Amino acid sequence: DTGVSQDPRHKITKRGQNVTFRCDPISEHNRLYWYRQTLGQGPEFLTYFQNEAQLEKSRLLSDRFSAERPKGSFSTLEIQRTEQGDSAMYLCASSLGVPAGELFFGEGSRLTVL
Amino acid sequence: AQSVTQPDIHITVSEGASLELRCNYSYGATPYLFWYVQSPGQGLQLLLKYFSGDTLVQGIKGFEAEFKRSQSSFNLRKPSVHWSDAAEYFCAVGARRGSGNTGKLIFGQGTTLQVKP
Numbered sequence: 229d230t231g232v233s234q235d236p237r238h239k240i241t242k243r244g245q246n247v248t249f250r251c252d253p254i255s256e257h258n259r260l261y262w263y264r265q266t267l268g269q270g271p272e273f274l275t276y277f278q279n280e281a282q283l284e285k286s287r288l289l290s291d292r293f294s295a296e297r298p299k300g301s302f303s304t305l306e307i308q309r310t311e312q313g314d315s316a317m318y319l320c321a322s323s324l325g326v327p328a329g330e331l332f333f334g335e336g337s338r339l340t341v342l
Numbered sequence: 343a344q345s346v347t348q349p350d351i352h353i354t355v356s357e358g359a360s361l362e363l364r365c366n367y368s369y370g371a372t373p374y375l376f377w378y379v380q381s382p383g384q385g386l387q388l389l390l391k392y393f394s395g396d397t398l399v400q401g402i403k404g405f406e407a408e409f410k411r412s413q414s415s416f417n418l419r420k421p422s423v424h425w426s427d428a429a430e431y432f433c434a435v436g437a438r439r440g441s442g443n444t445g446k447l448i449f450g451q452g453t454t455l456q457v458k459p
Contacts (some may be wrong), residue, residue: 232385252378257425259445261446268351268451268452269448269451269452270432270434270450270451270452271347271386271432271447271449273446273447273448273450276445276446284446300394312444319385319386320387323445325445329445330388330391331386331388331445331447332382332385333385333386334383334388335383335384336385
């Protein structure tokens with residue numbers, strides 16, 4: 229399967245711990261996006277990369293959140309000092325970056341903060 | 343600011359009946375519009391999109407949607423629903439920047455579709 233893959237699929241952590249999620253996009257896609265989805269809500273945009281450059285960050289992305297895409301391939305999303313409000317599904321998507329290009333989503337990484 | 347409203351949080355239809363899911367958007371110009379479907383444990387899958395041109399767009403799995411500029415709507419329809427269509431459906435709007443889509447999508451809160459046998 230050559231779709232978008234995310235790891236881990238589920239992470240349970242205690243409040244105050246750091247967590248890191250990884251996303252491997254479709255190989256030829258130059259754009260990569262992170263979204264957050266809470267129960268009963270639609271996905272909320274967090275940030276996106278074009279190649280290795282982070283071009284936009286949402287105000288939702290507090291200082292405790294950092295995302296990288298060091299070589300323009302896979303990306304990591306780190307959350308430091310997790311809070312219970314961080315519990316959500318973190319979705320990664322990639323695209324070719326053409327006009328009206330489709331975003332291909334991974335299955336998500338579910339974070340539960342106890 | 344861009345926004346998307348899906349007025350119906352939950353809809354139940356009988357198998358074989360027709361379906362219409364509503365979507366209204368707020369955007370200063372003609373946006374890109376999308377419908378995605380999310381099944382339990384699955385990633386979001388694109389059903390269809392509107393970019394320009396014909397306002398009636400066809401998608402996968404027998405779905406279609408109509409862009410109505412005057413109503414700021416992009417409602418999703420299917421003439422005959424199958425039990426496998428039970429899922430959560432999201433309408434999304436994409437911003438244009440210059441000649442392209444930045445890819446950033448604003449999603450509605452979703453509509454959960456339940457199909458009765």
